[in-house]
Amino acid sequence: MTDITLEVNGTEKSLAVEPRRLLADVLRHEFGLSGVHIGCAHGACGCCTVHIDGVPKLSCLTFAVQCEGKAIATVESVGGPNAEHALQQAFKSEHGLQCGYCTPGFVMALIPFVEAMTSQRRMPEDDEIREAMSGNICRCTGYHGIVAAVRKAIGDQIAGGSNRS
Amino acid sequence: MTRAENPRHIGARVLRFEDVRLLSGAARYLDDITRPNMLHMSMVRAQVAHATILGIDSSALADAGFPTQVFTADDLGSLSIKAHQDYPQMQYSEQPILASGKMRFVGEPVAAVLADDPYKAEDASELVFVDYDPLPVVGTMDQARDASLPTLFDGWKSNVIVEREMKGGDLDKARAEAAHIIRRTYSTQRQAGVPMEGRGVVAEYNPADRVLTVWSSTQFPHIVRTCLSEVLNWPESRLRVIAPDVGGGFGVKGQVYPEEILVPWLAVKTGRPVKWVEDRREHLMASIHARDHRHVLEAYVSAEGRLLGLKADVTVDNGAYSTYPFTSAGEPGMVGKVLPGPYDFQAYHAVYRAVATNKCSIGTYRGVARPSAVFSQERLMDDIAEELGLDPIEFRLKNIIREFPYKNVLGFSYDKGSYAESLEKMRELLAADRTEAEASKVSTTRRVGVGIACFIEQTAHGTPDFIRRRVPIETGYIAARVEMEPDGQAIVDLGMQNHGQGLETTMAQVAADALGIDPKDVFVRHGDTLMTPYSVGTWGSRGAALGGGAVHTAATQLADKLRAIAAHLLQAKAEDIVLGGGKASLKADAGRFVEIRKLARIALRNADQMPEGMTPGLEASFSQDGPADGTYSNAVHAAVVEIDVPTGKMKLRRFVVVEDCGVVLNPMIADGQVRGGVVQGIGSAMLEHFVYDAECQPLTTSFADYLMPQAPEIPNIEVHHIVTPTSLTPLGAKGMGEGGAIGPAAAIANAVADALDVQVTSTPLNGNAVWRLSAALRGE
Amino acid sequence: MRPASFEYHKAVDIEDAVRLLAEFGEEGRPIAGGQSLVPMMNLRLARPGHLVDINALPMTDIEFDDRTMRIGALVRHEEYGRDPRIGKHFPALLDAVHWIGHPTIRRHGSIGGSLSHADPTAELPAAAILYDASMVVRSLGGERRIAAVDFFESAYVTTLEPGELLVAVEFPIPPRSSAGSFMEIGERVGDFAIASVGAHLEFEQATITRAALVCCGADLVAIRAPEIEAFLVGKTLDAPQAVEVGRRFAAMVDPSGDHIASADYKRALIGELTRRAVEAACARAIESK
Known part of the structure; x- marks a missing residue:
């Protein structure tokens, strides 16, 4: 067992973990963050995407011991219990989700992209949006609503100043 | 049966109530x-x-x-x-x-x-x-019929699990009268369903x-x-x-x-x-596999291009076991049943069989055999048109069913649809693409092709259909119990399970219209046998048609009681009361009303204020069975592809759906179901293949090998609706959850055939396959 | 699908890392981005007894001198992929980076990790072989350089010895005007290549003076084509006989089929991608003049 200290969704916590424990499992079971979903456990579907020091990473390809001292954010921290982040709201209004299992991974993977486009005040082409989500698999929506949600989130934030993020 | 009176919420683009918990991370899946x-x-x-x-x-x-x-x-x-x-x-x-x-x-x-x-x-x-x-391993359909190999189970005579036939009309006469006999063998590959949550x-x-x-x-x-x-x-x-x-089901x-x-x-x-x-x-x-089929078809066609008859020999590689409750006969039987499709002809004979092999068992995956059946049916239609020198859409229009209800060659009754209108609408939508495809024929390096698939889908089949099949599922009904609490909030306990279909929203819309309240004041509960009435669950495209019917009927019964109490309070007749906007008001004088929550409180807490003789309580249940032959949705799918001939690399440029599922409960959700199904169908057509080697060792057991569509491979999916309500379900809705997955393999294959001027007989149409099909264009 | 047990060691510097790797020998594996290693561990296809985390090591720089570009082993694909100097000197490498995986993979995967993993269809080993790169390798015994062509032994096998760590890769800067291109065909965006071809051309005026070609998909390692490269020398940029070059490369290779692609398909792709890569490189050369 190895002692580590992580900052998870703004709260610091120390715990002892076996080195082989995947960050995804530790977030789910030690921190109770059920929004981290495991879709393949071999880095090929994007469901488990979280932010480590602000950068999207697959938590099934990361060992918790590697995250000593790092700040981790999961979907739970993004828009609160009412899912108020502009991208979450756009997923809802554009029907970017159905069963919801892949959704937190898409949201976490796409937030930096949406933020970058918003700060550049640039509406990307659909191809660029699709490339940005190419590491995430959705089996329900056919991606159509997710592409629309990204466009809407960027458009709304450029037009109306940013929602909370 | 009564349609929803004065619908306010049915048909509206109501945003989904379930989304907040799914987006915020608060949802609880099995591993939670x-x-x-x-x-x-x-x-x-x-x-x-x-x-x-x-x-x-x-x-x-x-x-x-x-x-x-x-x-x-x-x-x-x-x-x-x-x-x-x-x-x-x-x-x-x-x-x-x-x-x-x-x-x-x-x-x-x-x-x-x-x-x-x-x-x-x-x-x-x-x-x-x-x-x-x-x-010794029994690894293929042909090995399964090789008497020198062992049977999978002791006491079996062969590895043919089941072989049956279906027929109607006089096939010998059709053959004798035919000016053209077109015989083809088509096959589709083994696939897995792969919901994102296992x-x-x-x-x-x-x-x-x-x-x-x-x-x-x-x-x-x-x-x-x-x-x-x-x-x-x-x-x-x-x-x-x-x-x-x-986290997704898709039949798996x-x-x-x-x-x-x-x-x-x-x-x-x-x-x-x-x-x-x-x-x-x-x-x-x-987990189950699907779509491992081979179909040998023989069509008999008159000199004028009328389909006279069809003969089919269908084999499904079932894998090892018969799965519960749809069995090994479900997949091939479905092909036999649906091959007649939307076309008018009078002679048919299908032999269908499932064979046992040392592979994972076949089960129900979105569309259940119909993606394979429609692949064969619609490839055949294009191949016949080609042989007769006819335009493929014209040829279909010449043979399409136009009179309803229609009794097909097997005796199944089709309720009213928009088969010809859908084809004509699609012809308009594709005009420019077809011109471009034609113009690309001069090139030997870059070709454009347009393909369509026209099909019907028997949905929401009721108990008689399962009795006919004699399967362990036995029945096909959905039940709902609708209650109102003293505060006027309603609960729908639904016997279906919601795994992406939006039932917590659509069923609330249906209940809200009947009860005269807002959908957000309806709590739809499901998925727990302790609190929901017995039902067959969510499969077979029955949510809107049967779930909606059950909720509508139960909620209408409850509404009748509310109206009776209101009539008593307002000194009016119950039939003069309308429910809406949270109020029970007089039709003739909207200013005279009682709030529905007051009625609920009376029924549950102040029973002394109820009409004399009325029992307290606000609860009603209804079990909605499906029509004997189901209700038939119809659709036309179209694909526009661009092929780089030297590499076989194919880009799907456009995918268009014209579909008719009757009354739509929520257009946003309906379009989402269609699009999601289409993209699974695109996976079937172009990418997804579960491969075994000669020893039946699986080669595609990770997402690095089993390739599903990612966003960059997929265009935006265009969806157009035609609405032909059915009289067979309470709300006029037909089933629509699976249809999206049924057409793409056929449409894309037809587009490839169009682009390359070749016969396409199998899927997947991956890079290697398209490259092989375009050999002639490269002068090979 | 969870990894077998291992012990975890966070190396503080290169000395520490090579000491740990020497101590653990065959049982030790360095981990950087983990984008290739951890999937194998989760599938229990790899089960190192000791993981040496090298992410804190000072191997994150891209350095140029007159003759060499040196990329530290820990530089992430996304980072060197947007360095304009790479586009200038090594356009085929820049092309190759864009074919690697998905955004999240490119953000975390490192050049050293990809090279050490030695996937037979990966882009970076091919680019390293194309540009005659050298692997800079450290161990307790000191530092040595291994030519790319000698580094990749077989699929997922390199000539790194137990206890050795790849610390950087050095690309010699082409001495003359040059241009290049890297082309790939995979089933989907981000998939492993079915086949890929890189071309590097050096030229004077409008004449090719030196050429390098590499392909993936034909063998267990990326392969060069010296005789075909020689054929290109002396051809002009506007008429490089690219079709013939492609035909020759296709005739030279002997790929094996698999469940995604047959041998004849791979061979045909290598021919066609060679033609396209040579033509694209020539077009870039003409444009740059």
């Missing part, structure tokens, strides 16, 4: 269920496709000091799943919960290992060794009330309960099956699997809660 003192199960699975088990040695576990328990078939006795159909032509087999005597496919559960942690359970399962004697089971036994609670990531908790009751000989009244949030979670029996059995045996969560490799190897 934990119980105190829980054990974790890891499976030891067959590593060879066909073998006699000589022994199972777990002594290494004790040597390594693992505090684990191992269970094998010897511990289970004769527990097995029996998915039999009462046909004389069917050979009987059972699927043991853990392999007993023989292993019949790679991935079959052989032993279960329990530990207090899933990592340790996986460690332990690696130390269980299965000693076996290999048997399967999983948790079980806990409470000796205090002798209730065994089972959480399963399933589409049909009541059916799981019934099967579990039968296999374990346990009263259904003391079984509770809960499907929590379910519409079978009962050995783990759903094993985990509860272990929970009782050990006296501790037990959990099993499928990993992705297990899912790909050992």
Whole structure:
């Protein structure tokens, strides 16, 4: 067992973990963050995407011991219990989700992209949006609503100043 | 049956109520269920496709000091799943919960290992060794009919599980009158369904009330309960099956699997809660597969281009076991049933069979055999048009059914649809693409092609359809119980399970219209046998048609009582009262009203104010069965492809759907169902292939090998609706959950055939296949 | 699908890392981004007894001198992929980076990790072989350089010895005007290549003076084509006989079929991608003049 200290969704916590424990499992079971979903456990579907020091990473390809001292954010921290982040709201209004299992991974993977486009005040082409989500698999929506949600989130934030993020 | 009067919410683009918990991370899927003192199960699975088990040695576990328990078939006795159909032509087999005597496919559960942690359970399962004697492998449809190979089950005469026929009309006459006889062999490849959440089971036994609670990531908790009751000989009244949030199903979670029996059995045996969560490799190897078909078709066509008759020989590579409750006969039988399609002809004869091989069992995956059947049917239509020198859309229009109701060659009754209008609409939408495709014919390096697929889909079939099939599912109804609480809030307890279809929203829309309240004041509960009325679950495109019908009818009964109370208070007649906007008001004078929540309070708390003789309470239930022949949705799909001839690289430029599912409850959700289905169908057409080698070792057991569509491969999917309400369901809705997946393989194959001027007879149309098909253009 | 047990060691510097790797020998594996190693561990296809985490090591720079570009082993694909100097000198490498995986993979995967993993269809080993790169390798015994062509032994096998760590890769800067291109065909965006071809051309005026060609998909390692490269020398940029070059490369290779692509398909792709890569490189050369 190895002692580590992580900052998870703004709260610091120390715990002892076996080195082989995947960050995804530790977030789910030690921190109770059920929004981290495991879709393949071999880095090929994007469901488990979280932010480590602000950068999207697959938590099934990361060992918790590697995250000593790092700040981790999961979907739970993004828009609160009412899912108020502009991208979450756009997923809802554009029907970017159905069963919801892949959704937190898409949201976490796409937030930096949406933020970058918003700060550049640039509406990307659909191809660029699709490339940005190419590491995430959705089996329900056919991606159509997710592409629309990204466009809407960027458009709304450029037009109306940013929602909370 | 009455349509919703004055619908306010049905048909509206209501945003989904379930989205907030799914977006915020608050949803609870199977792996989020934990119980105190829980054990974790890891499976030891067959590593060879066909073998006699000589022994199972777990002594290494004790040597390594693992505090684990191992269970094998010897511990289970004769527990097995029996998915039999009462046909004389069917050979009987059972699927043991853990392999007993023989292993019949790679991935079959052989032993279960329990530990207090899933990592340790996986460690332990690696130390269980299965000693076996290999048997010759039955690996293909042809090998399954090779008498020199062993049968998969003792006592079988051959590896043909079932062979039956369906016929209507005079095929000899059709053949004799035909000016053209077109014979083709088409095939589609084996695929997996792959919901993003795999399967999983948790079980806990409470000796205090002798209730065994089972959480399963399933589409049909009541059916799981019934099967579990039968296999374990346990009263259904003391079984509770809960499907929590379910991360996609697509039919894959519409079978009962050995783990759903094993985990509860272990929970009782050990006296501790037990959990099993499928990993992705297990899912790909050992949850059901689909679409492994070969169809030999022969069409008889008049000189004028009229279809006179069709002969079909259908073989499905079923894999090892008959799955519960739809059985091995379900997949090939569906092909036999649906091949006549939307076309008017009078002679048909289909022979269909399922053969057993040493592969994962075939089960129901979105569309259930129809993607394969429509692939063959619609490729054949294009091939006939080509042979006769006719435009493929014109040829279809010449043969399309236009009079309704239509009794087809097998005696099935089609309710009204928009077959010809859909084709004509699609012809308009494709005009520019077809011109471009034609113009590209001068090129030998870059070709554009346009293909269509026209099909009908029998949906929401009722009990008579299942009686005809004699399958363990036996029935097809959906039940709902609608209640109102004293504060005027309504509850719908629905016998379906919501795993992405938006039922928590659409069913609230339906109830709200009947009850005159806002959809947000309706709480739709589902997925728990303790609180929902018995139903067959969510499959077979029955949510809107039958679930909606059940909710509408039950809520209307409740509304009648509300109206009666209101009439009493307002000194009016019940038929003069309308419910809406939270009020019961006079039709003639909207200013005279009672708030519905006041009526609810009277019915439940102030019964003294009710009309004389009326019993207290606000609750109504209804079980909605489907029409005997179902209700028929129809659609035309079209694909526009661009092919780079030197590399075979194909870009799907455009995909268009014109569809008619009758009354649409929520257009946003309906379009989402169509688009999601289409993209799964694009996967079927271009990418997804579950491959076995000659020894039936699976080669595609990870997402690096089993390739599903990602966003960059997919265009935006255009959806157009034509609405032809059906009179066969209460709301006029037809089924629509599966249709999206049915057409793409045919449409894309027809587009490739158009682009390259070749015959396309199989899928997947991946880069290698398209390259091979374009050999002539490269001068090879 | 969870990894077997291992011990975890966070190396503080290169000395520490090579000491740990020497201590653990065959049982030790360095981990950087983990984008290739951890999937194998989760599938239990790899089960190192000791993981040496090298992410804190000072191997994150891209350095140029007159003759060499040196990329530290820990530089992430996304980072060197947007360095304009790479586009100038090594356009085929820049092309190759864009074919690697998905955004999240490119963000975390490192050049050293990809090279050490030695996937037979990966882009970076091919680019390293194309540009005659050298692997800079450290161990307790000191530093040595291994030519790319000698580094990749077979699929997932390199000539790194137990106890050795790849610390950087050095690309010699082409001495003359040059241009290049890297082309790939995979089933989907981000998939492993079915086949890929890189071309590097050096030229004077409008004449090719030196050429390098590499392909993936034909063998267990990326392969060069010296005789065909020689054929290109002396051809002009506007008429490089690219079709013939492609035909020759296709005739030279002997790929094996698999469940995604047959041998004849791979051979045909290598021919066609060679033609396209040579033509694209020539077009870039003409544009740059």
